[in-house]
Amino acid sequence: MKRFLSLLLLCLAVPVVAQTGLPPAPYADRQLDDPRQEAAARDLMEELRCLKCQSQSIADSNAPMAGDMRSQVRERIAAGETPEAVRSWLIERYGNWVSYDPPIASAVTWPLWIAPIILLLAALWLARGRFRKSKGDE
Amino acid sequence: MNRWLLWLPLALFSLFFGAVAIGLMMPKDNIIESKMVGKPMPTFALPAAIEQRPALSSADLAKGKPTLLNIFASWCVPCIAEAPQLLALQKAGVEINAIASRDTPEDIAIFLNRWGNPYSRIGTDTTSKVQLELGSSGVPETFVIDGNGIIVHQHIGDIRQEDIAKLIEILKEAG
Numbered sequence: 001m002k003r004f005l006s007l008l009l010l011c012l013a014v015p016v017v018a019q020t021g022l023p024p025a026p027y028a029d030r031q032l033d034d035p036r037q038e039a040a041a042r043d044l045m046e047e048l049r050c051l052k053c054q055s056q057s058i059a060d061s062n063a064p065m066a067g068d069m070r071s072q073v074r075e076r077i078a079a080g081e082t083p084e085a086v087r088s089w090l091i092e093r094y095g096n097w098v099s100y101d102p103p104i105a106s107a108v109t110w111p112l113w114i115a116p117i118i119l120l121l122a123a124l125w126l127a128r129g130r131f132r133k134s135k136g137d138e
Numbered sequence: 139m140n141r142w143l144l145w146l147p148l149a150l151f152s153l154f155f156g157a158v159a160i161g162l163m164m165p166k167d168n169i170i171e172s173k174m175v176g177k178p179m180p181t182f183a184l185p186a187a188i189e190q191r192p193a194l195s196s197a198d199l200a201k202g203k204p205t206l207l208n209i210f211a212s213w214c215v216p217c218i219a220e221a222p223q224l225l226a227l228q229k230a231g232v233e234i235n236a237i238a239s240r241d242t243p244e245d246i247a248i249f250l251n252r253w254g255n256p257y258s259r260i261g262t263d264t265t266s267k268v269q270l271e272l273g274s275s276g277v278p279e280t281f282v283i284d285g286n287g288i289i290v291h292q293h294i295g296d297i298r299q300e301d302i303a304k305l306i307e308i309l310k311e312a313g
Contacts, residue, residue, distance in 0.1 A: 022240045022241065025264075025265035025266070051275035051276070052275070054168050064240055065266055068266035068269075069266075069270065071265060072265075072267065072270055090270075091173075093173055093174055093271070093273030094170055094172070094273050095170070095171075098170075
């Protein structure tokens, strides 16, 4: 009986230390009615970084602030803004950091684009050395 | 092949290994500063968070005198830690306005009754809309705004005892 009662009480328990008591923003978890707009919003959300859990996109994150950001993205796109305008609106406030699509011509982010090309060239150069040697051995 | 070239792969590997090790061992420190510092306050108008204090709009933050804009929430533990410092700043004559982030009027009232209310105006931002406008990524955060409504400084995290003097200095410079 005691055990049953404690189980019953456990079911009634509510989290005391919740992060925030408020419901999510209107469009945090609700799709836009227009499927084309929703798809555009969705694509953008996957390329925006969550401010709280910084290794996730806002599409993946359960943080309340990510929900608020999703809602903002959907509301702005529903109002007719282009995804790129919404992205630059956020970049203006948080820097390139907030976008998973870094610009090529920026003092900090250009190595991200150049490094793979340099590595590929280096690999080709190394491989070329290999092939030449094996020919010489024959 | 040059003899030293033999060591190149090992050197590259060590470099890679070192970079990964440093990345793993360094404490995560990803504080995102707002790019709005130096720019005018975005236009906004938030409804009053509690009955006892008036609502907050961007026009209230450009009245010729530098002010502090504190972003807080009743569910935020560091906000309790900074409450005494905010009260001290208010006593020193600083006007502090606030944005309550994702909060209910009841919880805000309980929080302010318990930890003190240093705020002149409190706007309630239930969907983080204004917080996103400000480039703010969490609570607590405090912005210093000059008399013309230009954001001159952002303090991320709770205000500690040792931060008070610096904030007062920035306020003086802004005024």
